Amino acid sequence: MRAIRAAHAFDGIRFLSGDATVLLDGDRIVGLETGRVDVPDRVEVTEYDGTVLPGLIDGHTHLVADATLGGLERAGAMPGETIDLVIEDSLRAHARAGVTTVRDLGDRDFRTLAFRERDGLPRVVASGPPLTTPGGHCHFLGGAVEGDLRAAVAQHAERGVDVIKVMASGGFATPGTDQMGAQFTVAELAELADEAHAAGLPLVAHAHSLIGMQNALAAGVDGIEHFSGLTPEGPRIDDDLLDEVARRGVYVDLTMGNDRAFHALMPAPPPQFAELMARLGIPSFDAFYLSRIGVFRRLREHGVAVITGVDSGMGPAKRHGNAWRTVGELVQGGYTVAEALAAATSVAAEACGLGGETGRLAQRYAADVLIVDGDLSLDVSLLSSPREVLVRGTRVDLA
Ligand SMILES: [Zn+2]
Known part of the structure; x- marks a missing residue:
């Protein structure tokens, strides 16, 4: 003792x-x-x-990505032993920053599962490769589903994952995907939710687009990641949607926590998004990022359960160990310090299925x-x- x-x-x-x-x-x-x-x-x-x-919780990491640009895509082509070295480095960086649990929402070949309870390293809650459409967001991680959606969930469950992750819209890390559109219909997402829940697993959806968020919500997902509200006419998140998210008890993770010093190094946004930002008078990615702190304020007003996930590993602005930065952003967005810390600890633990444990x-x-x-x-x-x-x-x- x-x-x-x-x-x-x-x-x-x-x-x-x-x-x-x-x-x-x-x-x-x-x-x-x-x-x-x-x-x-x-x-x-x-x-x-x-x-x-x-200890803090990062509810959205990619341990196989080394926080350099394109790192996640490169992991898709790395030999397994190299991926394992990256995973271990990522976990050590989290631990040094006070993160004692991470939820990995997209790896390659289920390699993060072997790191779930390693001595001295943060606990890992793992999804394995995210489910996506053929050629869809992060297809290079190997989770593209052709045909049988239920079988894809069952295969993941058999491998022993803790959570199912699905890409309900395109993403910025995958050129050619539509960040403002939908991947999968409501019926398809509902099938995934059904099968995941039958296996005792939560379903978490990546959604940058408003339509992806709406589809995911209607399908009965347990968590929505990014929650960017993108439409071809600009970002839009209605009060009704926030009320429905709160009513259903869906956890929301805006994947903030960026080290803004690195925003100047960000790659140019995809042309359609750059055009949209110009049309809306949003001068830079950094300006868009800061506008998202206002979304925290609205989530709090509507009683939505928010957790701290960074999408860590995705680039220099999103190094492993940035979870603490989101606590500060929540406070900027009107949360009390205790509420912001709860989002990073007890609330995030519940979202990760670890209530009662951490x-x-x-x-x-x-x-x-x-x-x-x-x-x-x-x-x-x-x-x-x-x-x-x-x-x-x-x-x-x-x-
Ligand atoms: Zn991610």
Whole structure:
């Protein structure tokens, strides 16, 4: 047994008043007590001036992608052993940044599944190759489905995935796909949802387009990624749609968390999107990105459950370990610090099917612990430099 004493604590839902003691035994949390409770003599106590909280969750990563431009597509053609080296590097980068769980929403050849519970590395919730249309978004990962949609889900389930990912619109990483249109009909997506749910798995849809979001919602998906609302007339997300998303309890992940210093290096957007932005008077990708913080405000007003996913690995702006940046963006979008941190911990854990296991500092939860200097309730940017990270009780080398 050992104990962590910190001046401040966030338990995954709220800040505790005053200091706190977290008792740990191996890979488990034994308890969280407020105040300077006495611990038995044999218990080693580490004291911190800062804030203790659950490790963060990145709800949308691509561990096979090395955060260089085109990395995900290159992974589609790499030998398996090379992919494994990239996966391990990606996980180490997440861990150093205080991320103790990731949900991988698109790998190659199911290779992330072997990394689900490696000692000292973040826990991985994995989808395997995302389901897509022939030639559709991310087809190079090997998940294109021709014909039998139910069989495709069943094959993934047999491989032991934790979640099914489907591409309900085109994407920016795959030239020639339609970011403003739909991949799969409502009926097809409903078939996937049905089969996934029968196998006890959630279905999460990638959707940049409004039509893709509407289709996914109507089909009964459990989560929508990106949620960009793109139409040929510009971005549009109606209040009715937000109310319906909230009513159905669908988790939304805007995949923000970019390091904006790298936006200048972004590749030119596809011509149709560049034309649209020019027509709408949106001067740059960075300006479009910033406008998305306003979407957080609306999601909160409508009571939608939002989680922190980055789409990490997709380029220099989306390096592995950026989840903390989204906490700051949520606060910019009107969330309280506690709400923003909950989106990155307890709420994200529920979305990943890990409620009861991680995302909270509470008895019987995994010892996934992050410690930062200072009072996090006053300054979320303190998350940028972790003081200590434990992954299921194992200390992460932060050097
Ligand atoms: Zn993605």
